[in-house]
Amino acid sequence: MKHNFGAGPGILPQEVLKQAAAGVLDFNGIGLSILEISHRSPEFEAVLDEAVRLVKELFEVPEGYSVLFLQGGASTQFALVPFNLLPEGGTAAYVETGVWANKALKEAKFFGNVAVVATAKEANFTYIPKDFTDPADAAYLHITSNNTIYGTQLQEFPKSSAPLVCDMSSDIFSRKVNVSDFGLIYAGAQKNMGPAGTTLVIVKDELLGKTGRAIPSMFNYQTQIEGGSMYNTPPVFPIYVSMLTLRWLKAKGGVEAIQKENEAKAHVLYEEIDRNPLFKGVCVPEDRSHMNVCFLVENPEHEKPFLKFAESKGIEGIKGHRSAGGFRASIYNALPISSVYVLIEAMQEFAEKNK
Amino acid sequence: MKHNFGAGPGILPQEVLKQAAAGVLDFNGIGLSILEISHRSPEFEAVLDEAVRLVKELFEVPEGYSVLFLQGGASTQFALVPFNLLPEGGTAAYVETGVWANKALKEAKFFGNVAVVATAKEANFTYIPKDFTDPADAAYLHITSNNTIYGTQLQEFPKSSAPLVCDMSSDIFSRKVNVSDFGLIYAGAQKNMGPAGTTLVIVKDELLGKTGRAIPSMFNYQTQIEGGSMYNTPPVFPIYVSMLTLRWLKAKGGVEAIQKENEAKAHVLYEEIDRNPLFKGVCVPEDRSHMNVCFLVENPEHEKPFLKFAESKGIEGIKGHRSAGGFRASIYNALPISSVYVLIEAMQEFAEKNK
The missing domain is CATH 3.40.640.10 (Type I PLP-dependent aspartate aminotransferase-like (Major domain))
Known part of the structure; x- marks a missing residue:
């Protein structure tokens, strides 16, 4: 999947x-x-x-x-x-x-x-x-x-x-x-x-x-x-x-319902970015997007391996834009929170292997 | 169909x-x-x-x-x-x-x-x-x-x-x-x-x-x-x-091959329009389109009944444009000649019933 x-x-x-x-x-x-x-x-x-x-x-x-x-x-x-x-x-x-x-x-x-x-x-x-x-x-x-x-x-x-x-x-x-x-x-x-x-x-x-x-x-x-x-x-x-x-x-319940889901997806993902010692956020926390979550690896040597590791888990499209680098996870309305958890698990597993 | x-x-x-x-x-x-x-x-x-x-x-x-x-x-x-x-x-x-x-x-x-x-x-x-x-x-x-x-x-x-x-x-x-x-x-x-x-x-x-x-x-x-x-x-x-x-x-053989099919489709359909006493063409013969074949009924009272009769044969979309009236059969590349023959047969059957 x-x-x-x-x-x-x-x-x-x-x-x-x-x-x-x-x-x-x-x-x-x-x-x-x-x-x-x-x-x-x-x-x-x-x-x-x-x-x-x-x-x-x-x-x-x-x-x-x-x-x-x-x-x-x-x-x-x-x-x-x-x-x-x-x-x-x-x-x-x-x-x-x-x-x-x-x-x-x-x-x-x-x-x-x-x-x-x-x-x-x-x-x-x-x-x-x-x-x-x-x-x-x-x-x-x-x-x-x-x-x-x-x-x-x-x-x-x-x-x-x-x-x-x-x-x-x-x-x-x-x-x-x-x-x-x-x-x-x-x-x-x-x-x-x-x-x-x-x-x-x-x-x-x-x-x-x-x-x-x-x-x-x-x-x-x-x-x-x-x-x-x-x-x-x-x-x-x-x-x-x-x-x-x-x-x-x-x-699904309209914009109000999806907003709650989007906030939950963004919340758990940013939480992992802030918690995980291998990763860090790009933007000022108060202005962080609930749609496009941009993050970097602390050690640039981890960038390609993490991308490959994520792909092995079925995670697609997280390479950052060419003018920003790093990673970008877009968590639009149609992305289920279960996919966000797959990404979070991949980040944790990768950190575990690379500590 | x-x-x-x-x-x-x-x-x-x-x-x-x-x-x-x-x-x-x-x-x-x-x-x-x-x-x-x-x-x-x-x-x-x-x-x-x-x-x-x-x-x-x-x-x-x-x-x-x-x-x-x-x-x-x-x-x-x-x-x-x-x-x-x-x-x-x-x-x-x-x-x-x-x-x-x-x-x-x-x-x-x-x-x-x-x-x-x-x-x-x-x-x-x-x-x-x-x-x-x-x-x-x-x-x-x-x-x-x-x-x-x-x-x-x-x-x-x-x-x-x-x-x-x-x-x-x-x-x-x-x-x-x-x-x-x-x-x-x-x-x-x-x-x-x-x-x-x-x-x-x-x-x-x-x-x-x-x-x-x-x-x-x-x-x-x-x-x-x-x-x-x-x-x-x-x-x-x-x-x-x-x-x-x-x-x-x-x-299918490219443009040259489709051109031959298109000419054949246009030829048989215009032939029927010219031959069938109930129908007549709209345009000067030498300028007739091989894509959009426009025609009229000789007797305006036949217009709605023919449209209905054609629909009963699965023929769709032949009502003329609102600014031109009558009928328009568009015979684009993807339309098989078999469909043109269905239309011709409908015209013949309708003429037989209304002579």
Whole structure:
């Protein structure tokens, strides 16, 4: 049995995979595959409707927000956010908490001015900067809720008079969030919500249409809202599997229930990292991510052997990102706590052998 | 048994669906689903490499062209083509052969001037306009090789001194094409190449980087080329199924072999439409599509009953597009000629009952 700690595209629930495979052969018993039916068919429209409804329900999305399933990943949103929200000559504020935040702010520069109000670059992004002046005059304040590469996470969101825009790609639906605190939330599906190929956007309608800029149809959130995420052919299968994953989450008790599980998984794993003399954490404890647990070996000579040892136990995907090194165990929603215990046992067994 | 004549997302080969479903459960026996592995894993890199290689082989793509698998559908390309190829103040030439050509030229207006060098709008797009002046000064000449909605197809491509840009979404890999005649070819996968969620782009490298315009990373073909279609997480599963479909096409004998089958399918079906007194074709015979066969009933009262009768024979998806009416039988690569004969027999039986 494999224990999938990969950082993304990441683990999906086994029952979702079974349902998805069945749908590829024969979708809901209609005699056709989900891959070969029209997106305008009542069958797929029901899928998209349910996906949107589940997002609204699970995240308690208030009135006045639209929920979109788009394409292009969070990297496309890095450009679409300023395209739609940053007026010519205006300024957007960014908190730089890692590689993805940095990529986001670079794209904003194509559309206007960027103010980096805080950065943790000098400490290799091992903490979340929290003290900065409220960028009251900015078109928006952009934050990244979880830093997949270095393993930090915002445990509280900043207060801001400018609309808060948040990239939640790697922790969406992992914990309760007050959507009304945000102007826009976006997330690539492939870490916590579904497979690669679709991107969730939750946007406060009243923020749109104010830049004075002409926006091509596919890049304009308003076109996508009017088209109900079907201005053109949507990514049918990625949306289908995301819907199945959201349905699974609801059946598990929703975001509140999964948050408890995620906290328990993170707690036992960090406890072992702190306790085990062979390993050490990377980030400031108060900013540690509950999704991507980054850790190092005290003795660099143990790095390769531990990776190999873990693999022999069926543990997959714990090699750290090339820009961070060490190990990274991604413990997304679909990863059972039993897999975390397998990793902990492997760490203990390895320490026992190497003491 | 269902006979899937849907216009898109359209029919896929049964063996591809079986392989795809197996990959969702356990990809190549690695113990993980294709939906939950890293796009940077050697397993997925091999998939993407093979997909690119198969495109090059099947379409005989010459040196100097790049092959990309992107997201966003052809509708995104409507904007990316002028974003990347139309300099500020420059003019792009468009041939307007239907709804999709019209949508493409509208997006170009966000980036520069548009010259519509020919249109068939006055005849409700039932023919392909062929006489127009070579737009020698244009940044490019844009054409749409097949008109999915009205059922026309360019049987010959125009000569042009400007680079030829072609939307081949609905007939890619259905017939031989001389790629070196084109500056850029693009196609949404979901009609003839795979499921919804990925878009093929074949671009002549030397055309890029000449607009003087700063282009956000995800919209810049050069970024995508440098990233090998992996500047960010690609749509893993849609690319996988496209690769399986291309592999299937190669095993069938490639584009030349499928072209013969497609011509045979179109020939027998149009023959029946012309012969059967209850039905009539929509388009000028010389411009008729070999992919989307549009036809009408002579007596409008026969429309609904024939649709119902066809459905009773397992025939799916032949209702015409809302803007064209009547019937449309899409006979993409994966549709076997046996299904075409089922439709022909239904037409004959219906005519017998209603004479």
